Amino acid sequence: MEEQKVSIVIADYSKSPGPRYCRQGDDSGEDFYHKVLNEKFKNAFEQKLELEVNLDGPDGYASSFLDEAFGNLVFDFGLENVQSRIIIVSNEEPEWIEMIEKETYVQWEIRRKDKQNPTKTIDHEAWWRFNFANNSTERQIWINKN
Amino acid sequence: MKKRKIQISIQRILIRHKKLERLRKKSAEKKRQRNICNNDKKNSFQEAKPKLNQYRLPRQITISAKSDFSLLEFPENVLSFIKDVENVTSVKKYQIVTLDITQVTSIDIGCISVLLSKINKLTQKNIQTICNLPKNNYCKKMFFESGFSDHMCDLKGRKILYSKTHKNLMVNRGFDKTSNQEVGLAIKNSVKHLTGVEESFRPLYSIAQEMCANSIEHANQHNKNWLFSVWYKNETDVCFTMTDIGEGILGTLKRKFSQIIKEMFLSDNKEILNRAFEKKYSSATKDINRNKGLPKIKSIADENYINNLIVITNDVLLDFSNNANSKVLNRKFNGTFYYWELNKNCIEIWKNRKLA
Incomplete structure (x- = not known):
């Protein structure tokens, strides 16, 4: 039987996740999004698979780490696409699921519609974004370092 | 007829070229003159600088602390001392500052943390700090046991060697990055x-x-510094502090004009700070998705996953475990100081909490 989902375990990325931006410290939300989440989500999205993100395992999180990582995903792919493909697992701290789904998703969708670009604190390689005009994903450097 | 017309237009082009050439030369000459003037200015400035400093000895000042130097019990004494240090160093008057705490008879982890943060800040500004240790044996021992001396040298520049009887305080400090x-x-x-x-x-x-x-995020853009410390108080309690010297929480809040007007009449800074922890204001960055940090800190304290959370920032002391102790101080602290405790019970509450 064909596997219907792919997964990311954040503990594989870092045991001690850091702050919001790359310039603020190691293993930041911005870094996690650009190195892991963006590419994995794009692949799952194109293959019509679900992406399970497991938050269990690390020492803990700052709200800003999760907000920046999942918020950028909504900004680049849109709320509907993210909600239909992402499953967040957090058995150790279910509070984070509530924060991400009820606050981060909604607030970043507003930012996307208002065209309030996220801050990039270093130069990143090209990353994926959903183009709503032609219903496809495109890869380029969308925002330069602020 | 046609030939004549062509000759006239060629002549016009040549005239225009000559005119442009004249203007270009004139502009280049002006630029050259301007550069000469600027170079003269630069040279005089550069020469003047070493002359001024050549025979000048570093100016020194001593600031003495009061005997009650415990931040949690006598916050005004400590903040007043820190303010004095700020005042004498803010205008770059003094290159060497001696912090005299010889008369101190009561100290705590709070004052040690704030003092060390301030010394970090002075180091960033290239101001040398000399610290005279307390005469009181208990206070002196606490300074050494705390790990304060690990960050200092003696007057000959040698590391201070002291074998601690307990593992006690472990200090992490940083400037513009977290140390996860x-x-x-x-x-x-x-x-x-x-x-x-x-x-x-x-x-x-x-x-x-x-x-x-x-x-x-919010500390002074060019002089960020934070200090995290852990104090093994006894077998059952561990105390933590986080100190940053910067603007303080109240300086980073973004309030609507109508809110400011209302608060001028109805609230003091204690209430405003309380409201900041309840997410009543937006972040200074103005981004809609921000300002989740302070409410998260409050919710962890409310759930008793930590004990005795105290925040000192700007002119407010906020005691989350007993609001009656919260007060507006008569001294301002340009920064934020957090203190909290952890015991076995907190860990059990966390482990036994009902998950949704």
Whole structure:
């Protein structure tokens, strides 16, 4: 039987996740999004698979780490696409699921519609974004370092 | 006829070229003159600088602390001392500052943390700091046991050697970046101290990260510095502090004009700070998705995953475990200081909480 989902375990990325931006410290939300989440989500999205993100395992999180990582995903792919493909697992701290789904998703969708670009604190390689005009994903450097 | 017309247009082009050439030369000459003037200015300035400093000895000043130097009990005494240090160093008057705490008879982890943060700040500004230790034996011992001396040298520039009787205070400090792994390790060690099992304690990691990230985000753009400390008070309690010297929480709040007007008549800074922890204001960055950190800190304290959370920032002391102790201070602290405690009960509450 064909596997219907792919997964990311954040503990594989870092045991001690850091702050919001790359310039603020190691293993930041911005870094996690650009190195892991963006590419994995794009692949799952194109293959019509679900992406399970497991938050269990690390020492803990700052709200800003999760907000920046999942918020950028909504900004680049849109709320509907993210909600239909992402499953967040957090058995150790279910509070984070509530924060991400009820606050981060909604607030970043507003930012996307208002065209309030996220801050990039270093130069990143090209990353994926959903183009709503032609219903496809495109890869380029969308925002330069602020 | 046609030939004549062509000749006229060629002549016109030549005239225009000559005119442009004249203008270009004139402009180049002006630029050259301007550069000569500027170079003259630069040279005189550069020459003047070494002459001024050549025979000038570093100016020194001594600032003495009061005997009651415990931040949690006598916050005004400590903040007044810190303010004095700020006043004498803010205008770059003094290159050497002596902090005289010889007369101190009561200290705590709070004052040690704030003092060390201030010394870090002075170091960033290239101001040399000399610290005379307390005569009182208990206070002197606490200074050494705390690890304060690990960050200092003696007057000959040698590291101060002192063998601690306890593992006691472990200090992490940073400037413009968080130290996730070190903070995570410090928390694991403190849990091991209380329960015998080396494991992470997620609420504590979260609040340490929130506080540290806030200090980096909002502290003075060019002089960020934070300090995280752990004090093994006894077998059953571990105390933590996070200090940053910067603007303080009240300086980073974004309030609507109508809110400011209303608060001018109805609220003091204590209430405004309380409201900041209840997410009543937006972040200074104005981004809609921000300002989740302070409410997270409050919710962890409310759930009793930590004990006795105290915040001192600007002119407010906020005691989350007993609001009656919260007060507006008569001294202003340009920064934020957090203090909280952890015991075995906090860890059990966390482990036994009902998950949704």
